[in-house]
Amino acid sequence: MSEMQDRLGPAQWDAVPGKWNSDEDDVLVCTHVRAETEDVKSFLFRTPTAKMFRFRPGQFITLELEIDGETINRCYTMSSSPTRPDTLSITVKRVPGGKVSNWLHDNLKAGVAIKAFGPSGEFSCTLHTAPKYLFLSGGSGVTPLMSMSRALYDLGEDRDVVFVHSARTPRDIIFRNELATMAHGMNRFRTAFVCENIGEQRDWSAPRGFLTLPLLKSIVPDLSEREIFCCGPEAYMANVRAMLTAAGFDMARYHEEKASRSSD
Numbered sequence: 001m002s003e004m005q006d007r008l009g010p011a012q013w014d015a016v017p018g019k020w021n022s023d024e025d026d027v028l029v030c031t032h033v034r035a036e037t038e039d040v041k042s043f044l045f046r047t048p049t050a051k052m053f054r055f056r057p058g059q060f061i062t063l064e065l066e067i068d069g070e071t072i073n074r075c076y077t078m079s080s081s082p083t084r085p086d087t088l089s090i091t092v093k094r095v096p097g098g099k100v101s102n103w104l105h106d107n108l109k110a111g112v113a114i115k116a117f118g119p120s121g122e123f124s125c126t127l128h129t130a131p132k133y134l135f136l137s138g139g140s141g142v143t144p145l146m147s148m149s150r151a152l153y154d155l156g157e158d159r160d161v162v163f164v165h166s167a168r169t170p171r172d173i174i175f176r177n178e179l180a181t182m183a184h185g186m187n188r189f190r191t192a193f194v195c196e197n198i199g200e201q202r203d204w205s206a207p208r209g210f211l212t213l214p215l216l217k218s219i220v221p222d223l224s225e226r227e228i229f230c231c232g233p234e235a236y237m238a239n240v241r242a243m244l245t246a247a248g249f250d251m252a253r254y255h256e257e258k259a260s261r262s263s264d
């Protein structure tokens, strides 16, 4: 067990020669754009001088953009894993009326350079290594948990992980195919999806509606044994906190990151 903890622990993610340092080089160049769902795209980046990216899975970068003559900063969690250090990706959901998310969707293409700072943040399973995890996400809150899952998968870390993701409809489940591949490739990695509506997928047999405590307990009967990481909209996380408190969960083992700005 101690060997496993060392491999996943903080030292693994801090030191790498020639790594990207935004204090010296704040430019990222988009290399590829991938449509994930109808309103979510992933943007892949490299540095102009082919530096390596090193960060803790779950951390975020801050983009600084000039839009209509205004300088605007927004945070986006890396969806990529630091185990694939040649590229960094963020995965962005279009927010109706949102300045930056729409600008990224409409303007950021291969070859476009932007400014970015980081990595930042303490929301990472590498800072709370445990034998059993519960990842809970809502909507675009999937990104830090996807980075953590990709890291565990690439490292061959066969941890006991249950990843419960909530989405509007089955079509809105971000990374659905890749999560299925990871569940297939890791003995103790399990996913469950909870969709508000079934949308066009009439054969959807998984839970519908919002996540509730009885549903969560039925998916994860050993809830109390797990280190929990939760990311999503504020209302979703407030609901999760209330559920866990009602279940008598030890909240010292609950970690969260809000998937939106504090002013939202």
Ligand SMILES: Cc1cc2nc3c(=O)[nH]c(=O)nc-3n(C[C@H](O)[C@H](O)[C@H](O)COP(=O)(O)OP(=O)(O)OC[C@H]3O[C@@H](n4cnc5c(N)ncnc54)[C@H](O)[C@@H]3O)c2cc1C
Binding pocket: 060, 074, 075, 076, 077, 078, 090, 091, 092, 093, 094, 095, 096, 097, 098, 099, 100, 101, 102, 140, 143, 144, 257, 258, 259, 260, 261, 262, 264
């Ligand atoms: C640590 C962190 C990590 C994050 N990671 C991700 C991620 O991985 N993926 C992701 O998609 N997002 C992520 N976010 C959210 C992201 O930073 C942005 O908040 C999000 O993309 C919306 O930004 P925007 O500029 O498009 O919207 P904004 O322009 O900030 O608008 C947000 C909402 O407010 C409304 N609004 C704006 N101005 C007004 C006004 N004057 N009056 C009334 N309403 C108004 C808009 O219509 C919109 O609905 C993260 C946030 C944090 C803090």
